Amino acid sequence: MKYVDDFRNGELARKIAARIHAAAVPGRRYRLMEFCGGHTHAIARYGLTALLPPGIELIHGPGCPVCVLPVARIDSAIELALEHRVTLCTYGDLLRVPASRRMSLYKARAAGADVRLVYSSADALALARAMPQQQVVFVGIGFETTTPPTAVALLAAQAERLDNFSVFSNHVLTPAAMRHLLADGDANLDGFIGPSHVSTIIGTAPYRAIAHDYRKPVVVTGFEPLDVLQAVLMLVTQINEGRADTENQFTRAVTEVGNLKAQAIVAQTFELRDEFEWRGLGLVPGSALAIRAPFARWDAEKRFQLSANPVADVKACQCGQILRGRCKPTDCKVFGTACTPATPLGACMVSSEGACAAHYQYARFNDVDASVATGSTH
Template identity: 85%
Template sequence: MKYVDDFRNSDLARQIARRIHAAVEPERRYRLMEFCGGHTHAIARYGLTALLPPCVELIHGPGCPVCVLPVGRIDSAIELALEHRVTLCTYGDTLRVPASRQMSLYKARAEGADVRVVYSSADTLTLARDRPDRQVVFFGIGFETTTPATAVALLAAQAQQLENFTVFSNHVLTPAAMQHLLADDDANLDGFIGPSHVSTIIGIAPYRVIARDYRKPVVITGFEPLDVLQAVLMLVTQINEDRADAENQFTRAVTEQGNLKAQALVAQTFELRNDFEWRGLGLVPDSALAIRAPFAQWDAEKRFNLSTQPVADVKACQCGHILRGHGKPTDCKVFGTACTPAAPLGACMVSSEGACAAHYQYARFNDAAAAGCVHL
């Protein structure tokens, strides 16, 4: 734990916070979006907003892969499990995400659907080999971090000619979502705390395009408290200097080019969709991945003729509003009352990376400190 503890040192955190306080121009606002749900949880867990000056505002973004899945895609997964009677393998976060007609994968399982929680696509492959009498579908979700593992599963299924295995692909892309947010006329962002795990795969180059085209700085950042605070200081410095670069704070894991082998695996098995619906963001061009034609035999959307329909979120839920960076969990009237982790109305309260779940678990206890005077 010593290596991790080095990045949680409270004295160093206060030193960086003092440097941020000294660097900001008080009459200026610094609106910084932490794109990744892991950063949202780190900020809430360690009460980092209480260390920042009032002119620095951290904005939640659409960096939770479960949260950005629209209701219609969850409905399609439920259709696979209930109507096509497949064995649906999924990560645990998706089980309780509300779908249409007050359904969820958890409720579908209670009604007799064979829905199983797995830790990787490899678990699904093993199940398909062990149960040749069953159609087994992997519910593939996530950003660039999890896509290579799904690509490996597709290649293995092809090599083994595994006829009872398919993938329901819902993999989405980070840079496209960033660009979509910045193209919004209502966007009021000054910079991005860039995702770390995603960046280990794609490297820094894609963010350089965003920094250049939209004049917004991006700092790729680790998940520990000192990582986030240092990233804030780096962003404040860039904004003060009227610079817009893509910088790498997370040098211990992220390189310029990223993981070239993983990128090659994804390019071999997946191609861009023309557009894809994101919860809160609507249709986003070139923002998701479909399975390439040579692997169509292992594409669940084709094998089971799935046709996802757009479905509106529950009116009371403000998850989409939060994912666009237009609000905070406490802006939602049902936060912590009708909507809790035990009885969620929206995906942001369900997922372990959701902003509402983070705020409910940690930040609501830190609000008083953040609103008061912090002694550095």
């Protein structure tokens, strides 16, 4: 683990932080959005905000794939399990996300539905092979990182003519969401800490047009604390110089073009949707993937005639506003009281990549320390 430890060196972190303090212009605000739940957790876990000058604000974005999935899509997954009686395979984070009528996939399983936690699309394929008389549906969720394995599953199902297997596609696209946030403008962002795992697939090239069109720098960044601090320094430098470039801090894993083989199999099996609903962002044009016509036999939406009508989140939950960068977890009145990891009201508290879960697990202790130091009760 020495290689990882090199990127968690406290002395180097303080040196980079000192350079950030020296670079930050006094009185100037730098609002930087991290577009990845892994970055959100790294920032909270290592207390990186405490190393930054007060003018630099790290804003949580819609980088949690479970969090951005709207209630209506979870309702459709529950419909598959309860009404169509399929064996529904999904990643663990999705099980406890609240849906409408106080339901969740976890509660559907308790009511007798066959809902199974899997670690990959390959697990779902194996179940379909083992149970040829039972319809098995894999809930494909996530950004560009998790789409290629779903594509591989579709290709395998076609090759094997595995007619009892299908995919409920909820795969979404990062650049489209970034454009949507910038076009909306209400988050008032100055730059992006670009996602790392996503960028291993798509490369850095897709961000260049965004940086150019909106004059906002993007720095693709690794997950470790030194990665994030270096990215902040790179962004501050760009902003001070009036530049809006796409830079790659995560050169040990990310290239300009990304993984061309992964891109090819995704293009073979998926096509762009005209629009897709995101929690907090609403309908985002060209932001998600549908299964192509040659694979329609393995498309759960077509096979089971699913339709999703928009459903509002719980009024007390501010998850949607957090995903837009409009507020922080602690701005939500139910954070840490009615809404905890044990009793979540929203997806941001459920998912392992959610901003509320990160703040509850790590950063809330910093809040307590700060309130004691200042004598504040808030």
